[in-house]
């Protein structure tokens with residue numbers, strides 16, 4: 001057997017030994033124009049569609065057609081409490097208690113709502129700290145919160161960056177910033193898994209540090225939820241937000257998750273932007289004045305939610321529930337570990353991996369830095385049937401996802417990468 005054949009056989013054995021192997025069949029896998037399945041490593045950007053999604057949405061379309069407004073109570077899955085059907089599964093995925101989690105709005109909207117409550121600047125404590133390479137929307141959101149409070153972002157926004165010549169910010173540097181300016185920082189808001197590098201931060205440690213200096217601490221878990229083991233309750237974070245269309249496979253622009261720590265559950269004095277769906281369920285329809293928030297995360301809801309989008313979330317969460325988040329995060333690490341080792345073994349000095357080697361500090365995404373390359377390299381890879389994404393100036397992000405990607409695809413992807421690099 002040639003080395004190449006042996007290596008493919010090895011990948012196939014890993015697939016056979018994989019307890020989640022059969023879940024790939026539950027998803028629609030995109031194909032090229034000749035009908036060949038693409039190697040889809042972009043689940044960190046838009047997760048694939050479960051084959052069951054259509055029937056979950058059809059159910060609600062059917063009930064709407066037949067019941068009209070009565071569907072709020074009479075639908076097979078009554079719409080009134082529909083968001084509640086998602087809570088338990090979502091709470092498991094992020095390691096939270098049920099009363100700490102709600103599915104509502106979209107990610108950036110939730111981030112703003114959380115900052116209304118947890119970013120309360122005073123004349124002496126008014127700064128916001130984010131990670132250096134934060135996702136642009138997060139950067140815009142925190143900057144606009146500062147501006148809304150008449151604070152110049154040049155003065156009020158602090159970035160925790162990687163050291164010169166390094167790719168990943170270090171915890172000791174965060175500690176140094178806090179020792180220096182912690183008394184002026186009102187909020188620390190970090191991407192739990194950085195979208196660019198794939199670095200999974202130590203949420204508990206960051207929260208403890210932040211709280212020690214009197215800061216509120218929140219996390220954007222867009223790249224964490226469904227990918228890495230999150231333990232939001234135990235981390236002690238004040239709040240967290242995440243979307244459902246990346247690793248959570250709930251469809252483009254689908255609704256987002258929001259976590260508010262239990263210790264804030266009954267605090268009605270917290271300032272918040274309110275709407276009727278956050279009001280006490282028993283008196284919501286009395287349509288009287290005086291906002292009475294539901295205890296816990298549900299009390300931050302604004303509107304009655306889009307059921308069709310929630311049906312797509314339910315289809316996906318049912319799969320997560322069945323597969324088990326523990327099995328998923330375990331396979332995430334194995335897949336990306338395998339990808340990292342194959343890339344390292346290429347011994348190509350144009351290529352380096354910026355994602356942490358330590359599997360505790362990453363999920364399934366591997367960010368591959370290619371020197372002397374531009375986007376045309378990524379385009380060639382796409383032509384070769386591998387869907388990844390390109391982040392300027394020189395990074396290919398590849399995310400082999402536990403629920404539908406295989407070890408054989410990882411092997412094949414690296415072969416095609418070698419080919420396009422030649």
Ligand SMILES: *Cc1c(COP(=O)(O)O)cnc(C)c1O
Pocket residue numbers: 106107108109135137138191195220222223243
């Ligand atoms: C994907 C992502 C977003 C996108 O925000 P939307 O409001 O869902 O458009 C924001 N922040 C991070 C960190 C992300 O990864």
